[in-house]
Amino acid sequence: MDAQSPILPWITLTIGIGGILLVTRLRRGSLVSPMSITLVMLIAIFGVRPIMMVANDRYNFYGGNNIQDGYQTAAWVGSLSVVFLLFGYFLGTITKRSQAPAESISPPPAVAEFSMARAASVALAVLGAWIILMAISGGGFSYLVLLFEGRGAGGETTVAGMPALVPALPVVAGIVMAFARIGLQRVRRITGLESLLYWIVIALTVIPPSALGSRRFLLPSLIAAVLGALPGSWFRLVTWRMAGLAFVGFLALSIIPFVRSSGSRTGDADLLTAMGDYFSTEGIGGTLDNFFLSYDTEMFNYVAFLATRLGASIEYGYGRGTIGEAILTPIPAALAPGERWSNEILIQAFGGTCGVLYCPVPSTSGIFFYDFGLPGVVLGMTLVGILMSRFEENFLNASGIKLIALLTLASFVPQIVRGNSIAQLWIATQVIVVLIAIRWITRKGSRARRSAQDQAIRSDPAHLCETEVSRHSLIPNDRSQIGSTK
DSSP: OOOOOOHHHHHHHHHHHHHHHHHHTTBHHHHTSHHHHHHHHHHIIIIIHHHHHHHHTOOEEGGGEEOGGGHHHHHHHHHHHHHHHHHHHHHHHHHHHHHGGGOOOOOOOOOOSSOHHHHHHHHHHHHHHHHHHHHHHHTSHHHHHHHHHOOOHHHHHHHHTSOTTTTTHHHHHHHHHHHHHHHHHTTSOOOHHHHHHHHHHHHHHHHHHHHHTOSTTHHHHHHHHHHHHOGGGTTSBOOHHHHHHHHHHHHHHHHHHHHHSTTSOOTTOOHHHHHHHHHHHHHHHHHHHHHHTSGGGTHHHHHHHHHTTBTTTBOOOTTIIIIIHHHHTTSOTTTOSSOOHHHHHHHHHHSSOTTTSOOOOOHHHHHHHHHHHHHHHHHHHHHHHHHHTTHHHHHHTOOHHHHHHHHHHHHTHHHHHHSOHHHHHHHHHHHHHHHHHHHHHHHHHHHHHHHHHHHHHHTOHHHHHHHHHHHHHTSOSSGGGTTOOO
């Protein structure tokens, strides 16, 4: 076969980087918004990977398939995805500005729903639930010891067989902390002790997904933590120090799956030692090569594989991969009227569903492609761009359940973009439901405590008198002083 031309991937890479600069203007908050993270993921999948595939002459895919014939179509899917994502984003921005004079955006109430200490206690309780449920699923606490020593085949099987919400519990804990911090920052400055407590608990939420050796729930925890810390400095420019730390973090995230995978570690090496050994062996170049040519970006290969088969040996979905999948995903497999379309595609391609033989994931772009072809990519990514243009304003003005939903969805963006989008949205929805339940239980407990305190005060006339005197002493005699900051 003739060598493939990487011109389209280079165009995708260039437009994507330019789009990030235009969208974010290097502001801290914008750089971790769903739009910029989506662009980064698309650049990695449809820009960097295909360029490196040509450089390394690697076109292999599951089942011994060579996807070289579908390379250019997949490259077009990537270019169209980036271009029309940006088109939708700027279209949404223009539309939003034209509507702005007619809209009145009220700022969120300056009320902190949780203290940092209470949020930390709730988060630790959620992490405790993760430990108990994982131990029960694995057959005892010895399973946890095995898990933290290094992921093995048994650990993978156990995790694969449990509800997705269980390994997602550390993300729930992280979002609880982020939600509390955002509320507190709107009322007053975070103290040094509160900030320390915040990052300690966040570090604890990162340990469980690291033990599982997967970024599936590691990235959402980290993104939630950053989103919780940034609203106060959302529009400040990113510093070189932050960029350096982000690059180091990216390298660490790139290494973790390779040193945690089954059979990759020997002896008593802990995670950090194994990561150090891996980096000293591979270096920066090897680490980046392994990441961009691994399963992390194999969605390009899946799209290329489908490109030569859609409309022939594999049917187009015509809505079954988007709307149909969204309807069937929440239904238990035993009760569902049929296979989800993502599984049906795998059956037609490989003869078995996910977990039976192979389980590649399509990415958001891939789902639009196998449902409606290239026109589906154009329309679908335009709609995604319009939705993402609404995020920042809504996030910075959100509170309560709306803030919980936006925090969760933003945290899951990497998984939604690069994975089976509908399945990841369903997991995010379950996380939102759990968070709403936690908020309701916590608020109900707070009201019960306040009611008990009020009852105690009413039953003690002396205490009531002291309370009234204290309260009135805080009210200025001169009513004009009310609201004065002097």
